[in-house]
Amino acid sequence: MATIDDIVSYNPTQIQNKDALRPNTRIRVPIPCGCVDDTFLGHIFSYKFQKGDTYYKVAKYNYSNVTTSDWIEQFNSYNRFNVPDGAMINVPVNCSCGNSRVSKDYGLFITYPLQFGESLKSISQEFNLSENLLQGFNPGVNFSAGTGLVYIPGRGLAAGAIAGTCLAAVGLIALSVWLYLRYKRSKDVKEASRSEKLGYQLTHSNSFNQGGDTADDSGVYSNSVEYSYKELAKATENFNRSYVIGAGGFGEVYLGELRGEVRLLGYCVEGSLFLVYEFIDNGNLSQHLRGSGKDPLTWSTRVQIALDSARGLEYIHEHTNPVYIHRDIKSANILINKNFRAKVADFGLAKLAEFENSTLPTRLVGTFGYMPPEYAQFGEVTPKVDVFAFGVVLYELISAKPAIVRENNSVAESRGLVTLFEDVVNLPDSNEICKLIDPNLGDDYQLDSVRQVAELAKACTHEKPELRPSMKSVVVALMTLSSATENWDIDFFSQKHWPFKSGVWKIGKKYAVLTN
Incomplete structure (x- = not known):
């Protein structure tokens, strides 16, 4: 990590005397930038939680808004309202290595938190950059919003090498990037903490x-x-x-x-x-899959939940005008009603997609572990962003594992669920997938059905968005799977639990013969 001398060398005009910094001075702090959880470019800081701290305070005052309370919560096992004093927490910060499609002339990038009163014009003038170039590296960003992050291009490394090797080598080498932090004296921080008031926040859920x-x-x-x-x-x-x-x-x-x-x-x-909106008192899918004490979902119920969720996404992708993109599909945003039917929830990040423009550049929002490469790298949004995230949910339904799998709560020992399944799904021995199946299922599932869901998830999480299926195709595949699974479940139940020697149940236009 950077020393004081390193910071001084990056700020020759801002820091005249390292023992006497002016309050509210922006200074440049070099940090390593690498691939985190196979998902995004960034760095994970460690921070010791102090008495009176909240994730919000840590993000705003200790890290000057280069991160958010939501990001911090995603990278820690502690609930935001129950973090013990003295706990070491992970603080993620985004960085960027640029976009060769915009320009290959820039290597270093500054992670820059926007402040009230700034604009695209003022920032471009401050850094002597063209407005078009700055907007190109930050597609979809409103520079006058007063909040959020933008990436400021700079020079300092071989730009051609960065543009050509960033994605391939970022996990192997440390790239030096600039990070803007707003320096505040401890007295200012304490006063700001005391004066902070709980504001009424916009509650937006659907x-x-x-x-x-x-x-x-x-x-x-x-x-x-x-x-x-x-x-x-x-x-x-x-x-x-x-x-x-x-x-x-x-x-x-x-x-x-x-x-x-x-x-x-x-x-x-x-x-x-x-x-x-109506309170769904049966919780969300994440709670049913992991650590909430709820009874494990049967395999047929999981397939039905997948189908219900897919139909919801198909609706906003195919049957609304203009098209909507959810941008935050995850198991925690799939609600389960009393009949164990699924409802896609939380459209707070949903984005309109005009028909004339199938690819929308935007700022990075959403949940780590569910973001596809083209979104995490370039901020490009199409309906295939939702398809990728849905594929991750399918893997969750199979394994009951979270989107980012950590060992010993260590970020250093973590992997994306997609890469975990890729190692198994691509093996010649298809039985290897059994190692990842949720043990709570016991033997109450069809292995062929699980394999088919895994193959569908693999297609949904393809690295190239144009090769992922549409949600309409996903729905058709899941309808077939759901029908087959429903019939198998009845046969399984008859063999183990049905008290009669034989019987026939009618399911739609299909019949299942029950014998034992």
């Missing part, structure tokens, strides 16, 4: 039902109910932190009881926009 449920279970409503801000505050005891049950891509989610039947989508527009 759910969409799939799978052909009855109207009673559909979750689709023709009318919405308008609530007052006072009602929402009362239902959550003035947005008390104890009522927070989750954090979505665009805000936090509170649990509260309101008048009437809160199955209708409702809203409140008073200062901020609040969306009110």
Whole structure:
């Protein structure tokens, strides 16, 4: 890691005296930039959690907004509301090695947190860069937003070598990048911490039902109910932190009881926009797969959940005009109702895709482990971003493992679930996949069915987006699998548990003969 002398050498004009820094001075801090979890370019810092700290404070005051509280939570086993004092936490920071399609002339990049009052023009003038070049390296970024990260191109290494070898060698060599941190004296930090107030955050969450449920279970409503801000505050005891049950891509989610039947989508527009939606009390897919004490899902239920989720994605990809891209598909955003049917949730990061432009450049958002290469590297968004993430969810359904698999809670000993399965799915011996099947399934599954889901997941997570299937094709494949699995489950049940010698159950247009 950089020494004080290293930092001084990177800041000859900003630091005249290393023992007397002016408050709020931006300084350059060199950090190693490598491939983290086979997912994105960045570096993981270690930080000792202090009394009174929160992930939000660590991100804002200790790391000057070069990371976010959501990112920190994703890279730690601690819940954001229950981090013990003195715990060592991981703090991820993004970096960039550029985009050769924009320019091959730049090697070093500054990870730059935007501040209020800045703009594309002011930043380009400060760094003596053209606005087109700066925007090209940061597609889709609003430079006037006052928050978020941008990457500032600079020179300092052989740019041609960086452009040609960054992706191939980034895991083997350390690239020197510049990281802008805003220096603040400890007194300023303490005062800012004391003055920090809990703000009412925008609660933005939505759910969409799939799978052909009855109207009673559909979750689709023709009318919405308008609530007052006072009602929402009362239902959550003035947005008390104890009522927070989750954090979505665009805000936090509170649990509260309101008048009437809160199955209708409702809203409140008073200062901020609040969306009110039905509370799915059976949890999300991640909770059912890992460590929540819930009964393990049967294989047929997992296939049905995959089909329900795929239908939801197919709808926003194929049947809305303009097309929507979810951008944060993961097991935690797939809700399970009382009938174990799936609802895709949390559209806080959803993005419109105009028909004239099938590839949308944008800033990096979402969840590590579910991002495809073209998105993590270039920020390009197409519906195939959702397809890739859905493939990761399929691997989760098979293995019950998280998208990023860590040993001993160590980031250094972690692998993406996609690469873990690639090692097995590509082997000549197809039985090797048994090593990754969730042990909670026991022998209550068809190995051929598991293999087919794994092959589908492999296709969905193909490195090249143009070779991934559409969600329409995924739905067709899962419909076939679901039908076959449903028939097998009935046969399995009859052999082990059915008390009668024989019988026939009608399933749609198919029949299953039950014998023992």
